Amino acid sequence: MARYSQEFKEKIVQKMMPPNAQSIAQIHRDTGVSEPTLYNWRNQYKNAGRAVPADPSNPENWSAEDKLAVVIETACLNEQALSEYCRKKGLYVEQINRWKELALGGYEARGRLSANERRELKQTKKQKRQIEKELKRKEKALAETAALLVLSKKCNAICGGKRGRLISSENRQMAMKLIEEAMIAGARQVQACQLMGIDARTLRRWQKQLLASQEVRDQRKTAAADRVPANKLSETEKERIIEVCNLPEYKSLPPSQIVPMLADKGEYIASESSFYRILSAVNQVNRRGRAQRPKNSMKPKGYNATGPNQIWSWDITYLASTVRGTFYYLYLIEDIFSRKIVGWEIHERESAEHASQLIRKTCLAENIHQEGLVLHSDNGSPMKGATMLATLQKLGVVPSFSRPSVSDDNPFSESLFRTLKYTPSFPNQPFGGLDAAREWVHSFVEWYNHQHRHSAIRYVTPNQRHSGEEMTILEQRKEVYGAAKEKNPARWSGQIRNWNRIENVWLNPPKDVRAEAQKLALVA
Known part of the structure; x- marks a missing residue:
């Protein structure tokens, strides 16, 4: 004998109820459930107080029990909830109000009630009071929520x-x-x-x-002004600190050295912080000597790339040669949106001239004719040389530089160099000559641009993203995963893998963008 879940019974009974209004014979033909079983389910729900009419096609032909069940179900609903209930059941509010009036009129017309009827009436009134009490509680909670929501918009300020x-x-x-x-x-x-x-x-x-x-x-503040700390220095002790700091043997020393020297002599006056505080009060804490005041370098401006050839990042790395202490210099330019290596050269020395020639060749190869391209680099001399800056100005390229000694400001080039030097094909021995180095880098660039699936761009190759082919590839992957989930849904506990295109790539993103990205990463 087949066993049906409670959810399946709910769905079947829902089909009997308005607005679906399917007959038991029709449901029997559609689902294969026997008609006696369907009648049994309907009676169970009717006994539980649910409105499951025998003739769902016309509400006016419902039995008195079904109409009363509807009146009881809607007794605790407000106007909006009652409207939603009527739309779902295929009824009008006026119909329910008329049935309610008829029910009340019927009670009044009955005159004297039997003991069973009085008990039922008492139980109905008790249920009504409970429903009204619950409705008032919910209305009060809703009003409190609305009031607190309004208050929350004003209180932070x-x-x-x-x-x-x-x-x-x-x-x-x-x-x-x-x-x-x-x-x-x-x-x-x-x-x-x-x-x-x-x-x-x-x-x-x-x-x-x-x-x-x-x-x-x-x-x-008033209470604090009247209260004297127990560890407060006396005026005599303050004068002693100033006197000691200006003695000939301590005149050129900071408090961080004066206090230990006094301790070596068996004398303790106050802590170093107290020395600094007392000297600052008499304007005797100032920067002295040739040391420059520390500078706070501003973070470079953030740029957002939404397509290829908008923001490039470039840098120079060393490639070891067979001569100890001699290196070949790899100049490499990367498009941060597509991660494609758009230009590279290897020379025996670093110079702004080589860099400017590479930029000029790369702009021609990528057909860059409009101004607005951003070129980001660190603060090396080839990057900020006069020849390089003049070339950028002539080409209409906007220069962008990292902060001194901050490698995180140029992460794309640093990451690319890490991939280059840790790829399995990187030679274990130094390069035998300039041609050998160029030959290997050429093969690496071909592999990286056309074969390497980059993890930061949904595992498409840089060339596919640069040329716009990624949209077709990602849509095809969605279809494959969707078909696999439909074929065997038990293997997926949630949604399929995210194959949506990454629309924005930030260079030195602002704090709010970085925080949002970290939040999304935690959610994922």
């Missing part, structure tokens, strides 16, 4: 921050006003205070201050 922070008198009064408005709209005081980032006791203290002095102010 007033009381946002950590506990113990200083809140001005104006912001305190505004916070009390907003909390009062939220409570009138239906929010609880505890929830509103928690959303504002304050404690309910703090709110009561503010209200008490406002009633007492018509002003809400922070008393911590």
